[in-house]
Amino acid sequence: xxxxxxxxxxxxxxxxxxxxxxxxxxxxxxxxxxxxxxxxxxxxxxxxxxxxxxxxxxxxxxxxxxxxxxxxxxxxxxxxxxxxxxxxxxxxxxxxxxxxxxxxxxxxxxx
Amino acid sequence: xxxxxxxxxxxxxxxxxxxxxxxxxxxxxxxxxxxxxxxxxxxxxxxxxxxxxxxxxxxxxxxxxxxxxxxxxxxxxxxxxxxxxxxxxxxxxxxxxxxxxxxxxxxxxxxxxxxxxx
Numbered sequence: 063x064x065x066x067x068x069x070x071x072x073x074x075x076x077x078x079x080x081x082x083x084x085x086x087x088x089x090x091x092x093x094x095x096x097x098x099x100x101x102x103x104x105x106x107x108x109x110x111x112x113x114x115x116x117x118x119x120x121x122x123x124x125x126x127x128x129x130x131x132x133x134x135x136x137x138x139x140x141x142x143x144x145x146x147x148x149x150x151x152x153x154x155x156x157x158x159x160x161x162x163x164x165x166x167x168x169x170x171x172x173x
Numbered sequence: 174x175x176x177x178x179x180x181x182x183x184x185x186x187x188x189x190x191x192x193x194x195x196x197x198x199x200x201x202x203x204x205x206x207x208x209x210x211x212x213x214x215x216x217x218x219x220x221x222x223x224x225x226x227x228x229x230x231x232x233x234x235x236x237x238x239x240x241x242x243x244x245x246x247x248x249x250x251x252x253x254x255x256x257x258x259x260x261x262x263x264x265x266x267x268x269x270x271x272x273x274x275x276x277x278x279x280x281x282x283x284x285x286x287x288x289x290x291x
Binding site: 104106107 | 282
């Protein structure tokens with residue numbers, strides 16, 4: 063079945079550091095790919111998405127490119143802030159609108 | 174726009190009792206609502222998909238008689254955990270997919286409900 067594997071955390075960084083969270087997927091067909099973020103005490107929010115190969119999703123300084131050849135959708139940000147501390151989930155979605163999530167990566171950014 | 178609320182945000186109950194959790198789409202109509210369960214430091218596990226006016230579709234391994242889902246209107250779905258036991262303690266999250274415009278291809282998530290069964 064469909065599955066998502068993402069980098070285990072927790073990840074601790076200093077402000078202005080470069081962040082990468084790896085995400086790979088297994089799926090038949092052509093899923094849409096997503097990154098969701100969960101801030102402490104809040105629900106999941108869509109951070110960015112890509113719906114087809116080579117698409118790049120971007121938002122709030124974060125970027126991820128849909129790489130079909132490597133079945134990957136790695137999340138990157140060039141300079142993190144304390145406010146980026148959260149749990150990040152990679153997810154895929156097929157035509158039935160069901161989301162399959164990765165395990166989540168906890169990111170802590172220290173001032 | 175596209176706000177989803179859940180009520181209550183947390184609940185503590187005794188073993189053997191039933192608990193109802195509400196999920197509402199506040200500013201859009203939701204054709205489909207999804208219920209997830211999240212264990213500590215783990216990912217979200219889809220429990221069931223509910224469409225307004227029809228029976229919910231449960232994922233493999235989820236007991237439909239234990240987790241009763243009702244989607245009576247386009248803005249409200251409820252999850253009732255029947256005869257709750259300590260192993261049902263978890264974080265329950267709903268999401269809603271809208272009918273039109275921006276909401277039609279997205280899932281918008283509620284803030285979650287923390288259930289603790291003593």
